[in-house]
Amino acid sequence: MTPLLQVENIAKFYGARIGCTDVSFDLYPGEVMGIVGESGSGKSTLLNCLAGHLPPDRGAVRFDTRADGLRDTRAMSEPERRMLGRTDWAFVHQHPRDGLRMNVSAGGNVGERLMAVNARHYGDIRASAIDWLGRVEITADRIDDRPTAFSGGMQQRLQIARNLVTGPRLVFMDEPTGGLDVSVQARLLDLLRGLVREMNLSAIIVTHDLAVVRLLADRLMVMKDGHVIETGLTDQVLDDPQHAYTQLLVSSVLQV
């Protein structure tokens, strides 16, 4: 089976400093990969390189496009990459404000991606928006409210709806539960888990929270100082960590 995403030797440097280096992995449809590490580990740099937000200095990121099979996204033209970003790919930012239009209603936010791929029937667009808001547990009566009137958790759920409405196959998430209250986090993770399974999504999730990866990710990569120091099945890396740093990370998590 062809991998959905094939990452080969990705590296990004800032002068002599390593952003991330020697990262390679294959991701298949329906798989969720977690990338964990502490501040400065390079995980966000890596995510941005993969998602096309930062140009890597080395390596290839090949995506299995619907029309042409595996293509290196680095070699794509900008219009093609931007089109990919609106259709097959999605990016959930840590701060909903970075991923939403705050001066557009919830319905407009969800409908934008549809309108960007030529949806031209107002009634249908609105119906899709209501359906998706429902799936992220936002009641239909909030459809005309601006995100500024939403709580942080609701904004994050709106961001997810906005991203998933065009049925992407690969979702990048940067600390999706960062900054949210614990109870809100639980709800969001549950939602993400359900959607990933229902839509057979592949996802790459960057987080510093091991509980999030335990819940959402099938596979895990641990990063430190720009390098991947351990990788494998999530439960195996967390229950039987081999590397010293991984062992430290796992043992440092407070048990409630």
Next chain:
Amino acid sequence: MSEYNFAYLDEQTKRMIRRAILKGLAIPGYQVPFASREMPMPYGWGTGGVQVSAAVLTPDDTFKVIDQGADDTTNAVSIRRFFQKTAGVAVTEATSEASVIQTRHRIPEQDLRSDQILVYQVPIPEPLRFLEPSEVETRKMHALEEYGLMHVKLYEDISQHGDIATAYAYPVKVEGRYVMDPSPIPKFDNPKLEMAGIQLFGAGREQRIYAIPPYTKVVSLDFDDYPFQPTKADHACDLCGATDSYLDELIVDDAGGRMFMCSDTDFCGTRRKQGHVGAKGVPHTEDAR
């Protein structure tokens, strides 16, 4: 006569503007940056339109200026006198007699001919500006034909007002490619954007020129289930009786009494000369001027 170069601008500046105009005509609806000059009127008073007119006028032209359809507002008079003084061209209020017409916020009611040029004054040339403040991003969107955001604006209108509320500066797609702001003309005027004349758009403060060549396809954006409607007030002109022209509403007394009159003063005057009389009009006599 005057110490000014013909039409105020020096020849090199006119050359630069003409190049921008040619580029705009070659790429209908595309905003061409140009080096807008300091004019003897402040930004916001039509400097873009004035610079375009200055670049296209020749000594044989007949020039007309309208401001919201009227030839006799302060600004229309002011600009007309400016060109009389600096270019010495003939001026007129009759649409059919003009070869270059500069306008603010209206298209004349009378169909223009292929030998006429219409110059629009434009405040904000970028139709996406209010939703996307970044110039870098809007340029990319135009370059990559990413216009989903434009429909978001229309969606928002319908969700808030039940209908597309944009009443003027209604966005259009030109020749199936560029989305353009037709300047703050009422949406009633949008169908006239497909015409025999040449249309030039000048934004002085924003430093952009764009153009629509004759017989170009111009489509107003809409939704399949909320199609574009060029609406106007449901009245006839009280002076000349016209039912198909854009109307101004005038409050005439303290009791809220009002009357509707054609915004295009030349159109109204011409009809009255032909003998048409509206509900509150008086038969035409030669007005003292």
Next chain:
Amino acid sequence: MISVENVSKSFVLHNQGGAEIRVMQGASLTVAPGECVALVGASGAGKSTLMRMIYGNYLTASGRIMVGDIDVATAAPRDIIELRRHTLGYVSQFLRVVPRVSTLDVVAEPLLATGSARADAIARAARLLTRLNIPERLWSLSPTTFSGGEQQRVNIARGFAHAYPALLLDEPTASLDPANRATVLAMITEAKARGAAIVGIFHDAAARDEICDRQFDVTRYTPGLAA
């Protein structure tokens, strides 16, 4: 169905001076379809460790662990994920659940993951819960607030929802009263009858003797403990 071949395992605790603890050496074991093998040995001898190695939860330092056609010791993560979805089930000692998911959904999940229609999955989950005496009024609640025994029964229901050809059971009858204990043993017997290969850890000697065909003593492979 399950074939453990000459496996070894040690833990290196880097943050405690690099202490190495060798827990298993040269263990071999085969389990045929329809067999139930009990892992026995003193506490800490490595019973759970071996079970986790078979599941891929712990890495195997050397040797092979074949489950069907897959060598769990060296397989790629996605192959193990696939194996766990369709072929290899694991009922651990403790129920670990996502908060907010209802008991019914917890039990139905393995069926949904293997492609069952939602209605069928829910129906089967309901039958299992009924059989294990979880009252219907609890089905819509998250099991996180249930008693230890109730959680264990939900855990078992989930483990038996899908007919895995290979099954790992860690203390399946702990915390259960005699009636439920009997039910669970009956379920294990039925699994054997349909050809599942089962590896179990039972502290309950009677239960062990009742359903297990043979025993495997892990202490024979524990360095330092071997006689």
